[in-house]
Amino acid sequence: MSAPEMPDGIPSTRLTGRYLAPDGSPLVGTVSFAPPSVLTLPGSDTFAATPAKVTLDDHGSFSVTLIATDAPGMSPSHWAYQVTEKLKGIPRRVYHIALPASALPVDLADIAPINPYAGNYLPVTGPRGATGEKGEPGEVTLAQLDALEARTAPRPQEWTQSAGNREWIITHSLPYRPLVTAYDTSGREIGGVVDYPSPTTVRLRFAHAETGSAVLH
Template identity: 30%
Template sequence: MPLPAGVETVTVSPGQPLTLPDGTLARGRITFTAPDLVTVASADFVTGGAVQLYITGGLFDDVTLVATDATGMSPTGWTYKVTVEFTEGGGWTRYISLPKNAPAVKLSDVLLTDPVEGQHAVLVDLAGVTAADVGADPAGAASTAMTTHVQAADPHGDRAYSDGVTGPIASRVTAVESGFTSVNAYITDALNRVQALENTRLTQAAGDARYLLLTGGTVNGAMQVVGLLSLGGGTTATTANAGTVVHAVLVSGDTFDRFRVYGDGKQEWGPGGNGARDTNLYRSAADVLRTDDTLHVTVNLRLNTTSMGGCVGGIGMANATTPPASTPSGGGVLYPEGGALKWKGSSGTVTTIAPA
C-alpha cells in the first residue's frame, strides 16, 4: 500500500553493490527500523516498526521510507536503525537520518562508518616513524631554541606565576579574613535562603490549581490514553459545531476510521484499512431516522407491533393508526387495515393485496 499523499518520503537505494573484504558480492538481509509508533496528524497517518529487505548479489531493492522530519510528525528527532546481517557471518548496525529535503539518496551518502568520529582510525607501525615524520630535529642535532629553553632560569614562566599569584600564605589568609565578617554571617545567610525556599514551596491550593484531582477537573488540550479507558459514568463531548468528530475508531494500520460519530449524532461505518466510510445513520427530520444506504434485517422487522405470530424472517405490521387520507405524491403507501394489506398508489386508487 503506498504511503498517504502529503507525507514526505525518502527513497534509499544501494548504489554500488555491498561486498565482503575480498570483493565477494554480499548476501543477507538489511533492516530499517523506526520507532514503535510514529504519527503524522495532518494526514491521519500512523506508522512504526521495521522494513526488512534481502541482499542478493550485493544489492537490495530500493525502499521508500517516511522522512525523519516529515511535516506534523510526532515524535521528532529520531533516526532509523540500519542493521545488516551477512549470510557468510558478521554484520553491522548504524543509525541514519532521512530529511525530506533529500527525497532520494544512496545508502553510502547517509551512512557513517563510525557513528562518533565518522571514520576508522588508521594504525601506524611506530618502528618506521622518523623524526622528520613528526617535525622533530634529527637525533644529536637539537636546535638553538631548544638549548636556550633548557638554559633559561624560568622557561615556562611558572615560577613567576607562582610568586605573583600564590604569594605568602599569611597574606592570603589575611585577604580571606577581610572578605568575611564572621562564620555566623554565612550561617544566617544560609538560613535565610532555606526560609525563602520554604516560603515558595508547593501548597495544597497551588497543587490543586496545577494538577488534575482524582475527584475530577478540566483538561485543556489533547489527552492521549495508552491502553484501555474504563468509564463508570459515561462521557459528554462539547464540540465547536455539528460536523466535528466526537468519536472515531481505527484498527492499527488503518488509514480511515472504521467508525465515526459527529457532533450532530450522525454515525458512519467503513471497511477499515484504506477504504473510506460508506454507510451512515442519522436524524433527517423530527422523529425521522434515516440512512442513505441499505438496511439489512436478518430476523424480523416490526412496524408498530409486538407480535410476529411465531414468524422468523418476516415483516410484522399493526393496523395503520391513520390510513393515508390523501393521495401519495409518488409511488404508493403499503399499509394494513382491518387485517387486510392494502396499497394506495399515486393515482389515488386503493387496492387490497391480501384480503382479511
C-alpha cells in the first residue's frame, strides 16, 4: 500500500530510517511518531491527532511523510514528536525530535539522540554464577510486545492546578519528555505552549490565567 500524500499547503518532511542487528540482519517492529494530542493548523483548516505508526519492512526500513514541527500558525507553536521504538528483542525506547520542513528526506539516525536515557551509570561485575541448561528458542510477536509495554511502560501522571495562572510549572518522574494534555475545570481540553526547563519539569503557558489539570504521558 502506498503512503498517503500530505494535503497541499501543509509543510512536511519525508523521514526515513533503517534498523539492523549487529550482524546486519533487519530488525522487526514498529516506530510511532506522536504529536501533541491535538495539533491545529489554522492556515490549512486542519486538525492533526493520534500518532503516526510505521511497520519496518523486510529490510528493517521505513519511510513516512510527517507534518513539519515548524509549520507557521500551528497551535501549539513549540512542540516535538515523541518517538516510540518497539523492536523485537530490544527494550522499548522513547525520545523526542524536532522535524523542520525540508525538501529532502531526513534520516532518523541523523537526528535521534545517541542516548535518550542519558545518565550516570557505573557497570559493576559480580561473581559469575553456574551455567544453566540451554532453553528452547522462543518467538515474540508484536502483540506480545504491546502487552509487555502495557505492563512495564511508565503510567501517565496527573497534575492539578487549583489557582488560576497563565503559567503552570509541573514536576514529574517520567524517564523522558512527556506529551502533555491540559484540561480546564469543566474537562474541556485547552491548548498552551509547552517547554521543558529541566528533565523533570514541564512548563505550560496560556494566553489567560487558567485552572484545571494536566495529564503527562
